[in-house]
Amino acid sequence: MWFCVFMSGCGAAAAGDLEYVRPDAVAHGAVVIDTRAEQACAQHSVAGAHCLPAADLLGARGELPSPPDLLWALGTAGLSGRETVLVVGDSAEARDFVAGLLYLCGQARVQVLDQALSGALRAGDLPAGAGTGRGMLRTRVFVAPMRDRLWLLHRDLFHALESPARVVPVDGRDALQAAGTGRDQRAATVPGAIRLPLAIAENGGGNAATVLGDREKTSYVAYGQGPKDSIALFARLRALTGRDVRVLAGGWREWAAVSGYPVATEAVPNDADSAAAAAGHAARVLGIGILLLVVAMVFAAVNLRRGDRWM
Numbered sequence: 390m391w392f393c394v395f396m397s398g399c400g401a402a403a404a405g406d407l408e409y410v411r412p413d414a415v416a417h418g419a420v421v422i423d424t425r426a427e428q429a430c431a432q433h434s435v436a437g438a439h440c441l442p443a444a445d446l447l448g449a450r451g452e453l454p455s456p457p458d459l460l461w462a463l464g465t466a467g468l469s470g471r472e473t474v475l476v477v478g479d480s481a482e483a484r485d486f487v488a489g490l491l492y493l494c495g496q497a498r499v500q501v502l503d504q505a506l507s508g509a510l511r512a513g514d515l516p517a518g519a520g521t522g523r524g525m526l527r528t529r530v531f532v533a534p535m536r537d538r539l540w541l542l543h544r545d546l547f548h549a550l551e552s553p554a555r556v557v558p559v560d561g562r563d564a565l566q567a568a569g570t571g572r573d574q575r576a577a578t579v580p581g582a583i584r585l586p587l588a589i590a591e592n593g594g595g596n597a598a599t600v601l602g603d604r605e606k607t608s609y610v611a612y613g614q615g616p617k618d619s620i621a622l623f624a625r626l627r628a629l630t631g632r633d634v635r636v637l638a639g640g641w642r643e644w645a646a647v648s649g650y651p652v653a654t655e656a657v658p659n660d661a662d663s664a665a666a667a668a669g670h671a672a673r674v675l676g677i678g679i680l681l682l683v684v685a686m687v688f689a690a691v692n693l694r695r696g697d698r699w700m
Contacts, residue, residue: 407492407628409503412514416473416500422466423506424478424487427522433510435477436518441466443483443617445523446490451615453638456535463494463531465523470533473498477506477515481591482621489624493540493636495533501628539623539635543643546610547650550580555606558582559634561590561613561622562641577652579612579637579644587618590625598630612637612644 421438423430430440445462448454454462468474474496478484488501502509509515541549549556558579560567563586567576578584583600590597601609609632611623616638623636637643644650 405498407488407499407624408501409628410475410500411503412509414500415475415502415515416498419473419475419500420468422468422474422476422487422491423520424476424480424483425506427520430520431522432519433517434506434520435475435510436516438477438518438520439466439468440520440522441487443478443480443486446487447617451617453616459490459494460531461527462523463491464527464529465525467521467524467528468496468531469529470495470531471497473500475500475502477502477509479505479507482587482618485591485621485624486617489620489627489636492624492627493536493620493638494531495535497533501624541610541635541637543637543639543647543650546579546637546644547647549608549610554608555604556581556608556610557601557604558610558612558637559601559622559626560584560641561587561611561618563588566614566641577645577654579641580651580653582653585622585626587613587622587625590622590629597626598632601626601630601632607633609634610637611635613640615640615642 421435422441423434423438424441424443425434426442426444427440430438430442434440441463446454446459453459463470468491474491476484476488476491476499478487484501488499492499502515506515510517546556546558550558558581560578560582564576567578567584585597585600589600609626611619611626611634613619613622619636619638619640623634626632627634645652
C-alpha cells in the first residue's frame with residue numbers, strides 16, 4: 390500500500406529534476422528509457438536505449454504494482470535511481486506516465502523528450518540503434534528514496550479537502566470519461582475540482598498554467614480515470630507549470646469506489662471549458678443558419694421555375 394503524508398510545504402519540482410526537453414537539450418550521459426512496446430524498441434530506438442514499456446508497469450486491470458514489484462521492475466531495466474534519464478516514446482500519455490512514475494519513485498533527474506520518438510529518429514536528431522529489453526533478473530538495485538509526499542491515497546485527499554489548507558483537485562478526464570460517473574448517472578468529479586483534460590495539458594504549459602490560475606499557497610492534486618492518465622497528468626502539470634502538484638495515483642476509480650466520499654455533479658468552471666462551450670454554441674448557431682439559408686435558396690429556386698413572384 391502506498392504511504393503518503395500530505396504536507397503543505399512539499400513545493401514544486403526542483404529546477405531540472407523533471408523537465409521536457411528538445412533533442413539538443415538532452416543531458417550528457419542520460420540513460421534513454423523507451424516506453425514503446427519492447428519489440429519496437431528492440432528493433433529501432435535511440436542507440437543504447439533501455440526498453441521499459443508503459444504496459445510493464447501496470448497490472449492486468451490497469452492498476453499499479455506493489456512497491457517491491459515496481460522497484461524490482463526498474464532494477465530489471467538497469468536503473469538504480471541515481472541516473473539522469475531521458476524518457477521517450479510515441480504515445481504522449483504512455484511516455485508521461487513512465488516519466489511521472491520514475492520521478493515519484495525517486496529517480497534523481499527525469500528529462501522527457503517533448504516530441505514523438507519516431508519523428509526525432511527520422512530527422513536524425515537522436516542517434517539510432519537497437520534498444521535493450523528488460524532482463525528476468527534485476528541488473529541493478531533501485532535505491533533512490535521515493536518522493537512519497539507526492540503520492541496521495543484516497544483517504545489523504547479526503548482529509549486534505551476537509552483541512553484549512555488550499556487543495557484543488559485537477560480532473561484530467563475528458564468529457565466522455567466523466568459522463569455518467571456520478572451515483573445518479575450524471576457527470577461527476579471530486580468536489581472542488583477544476584477540469585483540465587489531459588489532451589489540453591499536453592499542448593504546452595501555457596494552457597495548463599492558465600487553467601490552474603494564480604492561486605497562492607495552493608496545492609494541486611492531479612487525477613484521471615486510473616493510474617496511467619493520473620500520473621501522466623501529474624508529470625505534465627508539475628514539469629510545465631512550476632506549481633505544487635501531487636497525484637491521486639489511483640485516479641477517479643479509487644475515489645468513486647469508496648461509498649462514503651462526496652462527489653460533485655459539475656466541476657468548477659474554467660476558461661478551457663468555457664471556451665469549448667462557446668465554440669460549440671457558435672458552431673451550432675452557424676450550422677442552423679447555413680441550413681436555413683439552403684432551405685430558403687431551394688424554396689426560391691422552385692418558385693422562380695414556376696414563374697411565381699417571391700415577395
